[in-house]
Amino acid sequence: MMLLKQIKEVRKLVKSWRKEGLTVGYVPTMGALHEGHESLIKRAVAENDRVIVSVFVNPTQFGPNEDYDAYPRNIDKDMQLCMNAGAVAVFNPEPEEMYFDDKSTSVSVSGLTDVLCGAKRPGHFNGVCLIVSKFLNIVTPDKAYFGQKDAQQVAVIKRMVRDLNIDVEIIPCPIIREEDGLAKSSRNTYLSYEERKAALVLSRILQMVRKELDNGERDANKLREMIAEELNKEPLAKIDYVEIVDSDSLKHVEVIERSILVPIAVYIGKTRLIDNFIYEL
Ligand code: PAF
Secondary structure, eight states: OEEEOSHHHHHHHHHHHHHTTOOEEEEEEOSOOOHHHHHHHHHHHHHOSEEEEEEOOOGGGSOTTSSTTTSOOOHHHHHHHHHHHTOSEEEOOOHHHHOOTTOOOOOOOTTTTSSHHHHHSTTHHHHHHHHHHHHHHHHOOSEEEEEGGGHHHHHHHHHHHHHTTOOOEEEEEOOOBOTTSOBOOGGGGGOOHHHHHHTHHHHHHHHHHHHHHHTTOOBHHHHHHHHHHHHHTSTTEEEEEEOOEETTTOOBOSBOOSOEEEEEEEEETTEEEEEEEEEOO
């Protein structure tokens, strides 16, 4: 298991793999790895000859009042998980390795980033697109794996890769949940005992919505109202957004006629949690 700190080390390693004709899978992460990440790495291992994972808490995707400093970091534990899951190398650069002091290039995907998390976290997706495009340029993988929990991120990255003709296949992977339904997230570690219990409201509501859709409900506003009503019953929960959007364009939907994404973002105490599902029609 290799721990790489420098871009040139990654380039050298990938070049040597290419010379042997090996395929390369890549899993970008911010560390604090859990079973959700593990499932991405295992899928990458199953589908590629070599897998590299990046562990980098990317400063440019955090807003000034967000949790960049507090974001959990534990590279030894992360390395262990990567190794057990079958990755060959971990790229864990320092911020100075990734960003020049006088960097002057930005990467922004318009439209898709003005809604949902993008509307609530201005600049967030510019930071994500910048770092992901840099990593894709450095690693040059055949396939890159992203969790569907960040559904908007997947849609934005796919659009960026298409628009910039980046030669990589983006593979979205299903949300991994705790036994009681809570979507796995590095931020779950922030929750107190009471908050952890309250956080179950997210997955519970999404299940209710799925049932309504199965029963034929096609009025998106009715469903939005139902979600808001249920969330308001949980005293520790504060709605950030509740939406029903087209799963490709992320545009607001009134009548459900094709595949939709149902994303919600909720503060449980001070912790902002997201969850979603895609309903195929
Ligand atoms: O999903 C994440 O953890 C991050 O947004 C990513 C893709 C690793 C970019 O920093």
